[in-house]
Amino acid sequence: MQLLRTRRDLLAWRRDQARPVHFVPTMGALHAGHQALIRRAAQPRGAGVPAVLVSAYVNPLQFGPREDFQRYPRNLAADLELAAAVGAQALFAPDVHEIQPAGAEGLTRIRPPASLLSSLCAPRRPGHFEGVATVVVRLLTLVRPRRLLLGEKDWQQLVILRRVLADLGLAVAVEGCATVRESDGLACSSRNRYLNPGERRQAAVLPASLQAVRESLSRPLEGPSGAAVDPATRLRQALEQAGAVVEYAELVAAHSLAPLSRPRGLCVLAAAIRCGSSRLTDHTVLMSRPPIVAIDGPAGAGKSTVTRALAERLGLLYLDTGAMYRAVTWWVQRQGVDPADAAAVDNCLQGLELRLGIGAAGDTTVQINGHEVSAAIRSPQVTVQVSLVAAHGCVRKALTAQQQAMGARGGLVAEGRDIGTAVFPDAELKVFLTATVAERARRRAHDLEQRGFVVPPLAELEAQIAERDRLDSTRAVAPLLQADDAEELVTDGMTIAAVVQALVDLFRQRVPEEAWPDPSPD
Known part of the structure; x- marks a missing residue:
């Protein structure tokens, strides 16, 4: 397991790789969800056993002015140990100046299509996905991997990155991996460690409400006016009844992210809630029939x-x-x-x-x-x-x-x-x-x-x-x-x-x- 701190370290390591490279970008604070991505990255994909590279870079471009950049959890020693345990060969942990040598203002920006920024997290986190896309593209040009592994937990991010990389013609296969959950159903997230026991119990209503609404869709539900209650409204009601502070609850088409009033084809029911100082997101995928x-x-x-x-x-x-x-x-x-x-x-x-x-x-x-x-x-x-x-x-x-x-x-x-x-x-x-x-x-x-x-x-x-x-x-x-x-x-x-x-x-x-x-x- 090699620790790479500079672009020079990374490029030297990359030159030594005779086998395909599979890449897992993270912001560090690795957990079981990241480990699942690394395990998947280590699997052969028809071109021999790959070399797996993990990055741990807390990207300042994707944090808003009142978000948690300064206190975002950082533990490089633990990240090295967790990544090595599941098959990574190297971990790239650069400082900000390695990724932004000319500063934030001197970095070429990648702006995702506006059509993918009108729903879910994007309107509430302006500039976030531009920051994500900019740094991921920067990393990909340095790493030049055969395959990029991303979690389905951040569904909007996955959709946006797939679109950006396709539009730019970058020759990398993007593989999404299913959300990994903890014992109480909460999706694995580095921010879960912010939660105290009471907040943790409150956070668990998010996956529970998503599951309950999913299961209820086979049963018609009418509002006071007699009109059918759409899934997003059902979800918001379930969360609020459980005492959650709801930022949004939306139903969108899975790939266009266009808002929907009722399930149609492949779609995503998603929500964001506040628990103490933490903002947590989750979703469930709805299909009208098997594919x-x-x-x-x-x-x-x-x-x-x-x-x-x-x-x-x-x-x-x-x-x-x-x-x-x-x-x-x-x-x-x-x-x-x-x-x-x-x-x-x-x-x-x-x-x-x-x-x-x-x-x-x-x-x-x-x-x-x-x-x-x-x-x-x-x-x-x-x-x-x-x-x-x-x-x-x-x-x-x-x-x-x-x-x-x-x-x-x-x-x-x-x-x-x-x-x-x-x-x-x-x-x-x-x-x-x-x-x-x-x-x-x-x-x-x-x-x-x-x-x-x-x-x-x-x-x-x-x-x-x-x-x-x-x-x-x-x-x-x-x-x-x-x-x-x-x-x-x-x-x-x-x-x-x-x-x-x-x-x-x-x-x-x-x-x-x-x-x-x-x-x-x-």
Whole structure:
């Protein structure tokens, strides 16, 4: 464990790192919440074991004139011990002049978008988030980490920093980690140590009230006028009835932070209260249903493989829509029907019983009218005609209705060619997963060889894939298109593990751990 006090120390340490650096910025006074971040930072993310750097810098730019900068707890020896105990390799604890060599007035400032500063803490702490963003960007330019670990406890800060770093084009993955709580439910915070026993009991009403309001949302509540009481009002009433001094209680959209009058989609119910000299904040995340991930993209991009792995990683169900279309194509061929004849194909759908299951190895199993067809639907004969069959409106209508019925309860990952645009347009995350034609041809050749099929020349496979792309993107019904709000992920040169990690990172940008915890072990 190294203690770095100057920029020179930091840059020398950084030059010595041959492995990726994961960074946890703090203001010191480390606690269990910080330790959880450091433990997470120490986990490999597909590029070997990282070097973990923690900073302990009490940032004067984020304190207001009547706030607690001077008395903010500082204990460097304890911070070193706590950070080392959970896997940090170094702690950067600079003086103010190391971060602001020309003083506060000589430092280039980062001003977050005004749209993210109109709710929650920002109106009550003018300049706070500008100070946070300015120093975090300064630290990132010095550290140059692969990954930045931040707590979801400070949700507005996390949203703002993600936006600022994206707007500045800084190549760092931002990972949010769920709030860590103490035995009485209070979110871990360096300022908790200010509280005397009576204030501590008073502070505990904040998480308790949030939980109570969350649980009450399934029960309508009316005010004196008979109008429904919105969650923010319920929360304020619960806090005030418990004797808390409420600074704010608000319901906002999770990512835009725009105020809401009622829960809609993914949203955050948050509050700040005063306990003695301390100001404490907390929140809970509300979701109308478990999340849906929609992964679209052309044939041969590896959607099935990574979608299955992503579903397992996130504890979501895997909806193999490609297997559904392949199964119908197999059935059409089995009936001796011309795949181009829409009317004949429609007749084949009458009485068709299609069932998906999970095999012993975790793979998708498919049955049609009692026939096990899991292997047969992967044959080249099916592959070459599946786009033709899938283009018929009757097929897409029947299978889209079945898929939407499966997704009504949420909690799934689905892949296909119009999942985000047609089947699940309200998915929390939409990804357009793709690769070059040459890369997809190479993967297809490898897959055919592994399955024992004859492998055509690569040029022939490339021509087939290019033609299939053309058919998929120009068909009249639900053409292959990238949704306007989808993230494009080009997978050339990426391992499966790297693609899955990239998808997890995208998922976590939209769905916090509090709303959908990661079932994978720390």
